[in-house]
Amino acid sequence: MSQLTIRPFERTDEDYQTVISIWNAVWPEDKADVDHYKYRDETRNPKYYWQRLVVENNGRMVAYGIYCETWWSPRPGKFYFNAAVHPNFQRQGIGTFFYDHVINILQQQPEFVALTADTRESKPESIQFLTKRGFEQVMRYPISHLHVPDFDPQPFEKAIQRVAASDIEIKSAAELMENDPDWLKKVWQLEIAVEEDVPSPEPTKIQPFEEFVKILDNPNFFPEAFLLAKENGRFVSTSTLWKSKANPDKLFTGLTGTLRSHRRRGLATALKVKNIELAQSLGIDIIETDNEENNPMYQINMQLGYKPQPAYLDFHKKIPDES
Known part of the structure; x- marks a missing residue:
């Protein structure tokens, strides 16, 4: 028993x-x-x-x-x-x-007053478990996979050349750590600005800088793939990849975003392509990313060759609830 x-x-x-x-x-x-x-x-x-x-x-x-x-x-x-x-x-x-x-x-x-939970579309039993208990779906985040060996950068050459011909410099965290003592504070400030436009069921808190710096201790931090676009000393765009010890043939996308003042200039695409080429050189098989389904970044990923996978689903339950 x-x-x-x-x-x-x-x-x-x-x-x-x-x-x-x-x-x-x-x-x-x-x-x-x-x-x-x-x-x-x-x-x-x-x-x-x-x-x-x-x-x-x-x-x-x-x-x-x-x-x-x-x-x-x-x-x-x-x-x-x-x-x-x-x-x-x-x-x-x-x-x-x-x-x-x-x-x-x-x-x-x-x-x-409220309880949240999440699961994926590939887990119908989990969805049923939550909805049976009064949870309602509030957001959907499609997951996308890029099969790295199949990626062809040629269609994106013009966008990359346009960025290269501008005043934009692309630097990795590995490079910045060597010559810019304030690089992490600048990244934190950029991420605060960029995350204002990341879709969310409700506004999010600003992470204090003393919490943000702990990313350097993350065993999955990948400084060579933590990319920043820099103009006149100011970071204006970012795209990052993270390692996973449990998934050695796979990389995971962190935040990708650009300041409003610098959008539609191909910066996010240029950063992503550079990281994909790095992944190719390392023999990586898959890059995974997720985006809220109405986020323009989702369409950029589709153009790069990412393929949709079962989405993440956010659920919310108000308390008290009789369910």
């Missing part, structure tokens, strides 16, 4: 290895690794409530999940929830057991 229990996650090698194995079994196309989990745990802002729990079946870990304040949102009382149940133990009520436990905890918070 199965007996389900819940306990806090412990930062031991055994717990890290087990939660990673569960995640990778649930999301084989988006694997994680212990080093990245440890980095996130070590650099998380303690100002915001965050908790990872594990579910055990007769003492064996079979699921885990988190619930936390949405530090990226300015709305007080808004929390995020996520859970992963090992495929061998799905459809046995474990997700419901975990969800009910989290809801009971959060309902003790007097400021609890």
Whole structure:
């Protein structure tokens, strides 16, 4: 007879290895690794409530999940929830057991007003789980893959030459770290400006600079592919790629964006092409990116040869809710 229990996650090698194995079994196309989990745990802002729990079946870990304040949102009382149940133990009520436990905890918070969650279109059972409990889809982010060996830069030569003939310089973080002591502060300022136009269900908080600098400690930081377009000493556009220890043949796109004053000049395309050529030289197979479906960047990616994959879906539930 199965007996389900819940306990806090412990930062031991055994717990890290087990939660990673569960995640990778649930999301084989988006694997994680212990080093990245440890980095996130070590650099998380303690100002915001965050908790990872594990579910055990007769003492064996079979699921885990988190619930936390949405530090990226300015709305007080808004929390995020996520859970992963090992495929061998799905459809046995474990997700419901975990969800009910989290809801009971959060309902003790007097400021609890909203709960968010996400999944992908390829997980119909997860979508059903959320909608059955009163969640509504609020945003869709198509994922796109570029098969790097097939990329041909020739159609984009004119755009690249136009940028090269201008006053724009393209520099990588690897280069800037050597000769510009203020490069990271300038990147932070650029990202604040660019992210104002990134589609989101609601306005997002500005990340303090002392939090932003922690990207340098991220084990997946790839300074050679962290590209900036620079004009008269000012960064005006950026496009970045990130490594993944768990997915060595794959790179992941970070933020790509351009200041409003410098748009429609081919800067984002030039930066992306340069990074794709770098990926080709490294033997990378896939570059993955995601964009809100109405974001113009999505169309740029399609023009570059990216192919749509099942999208990420954001869900939102208002509290109180009788569902």
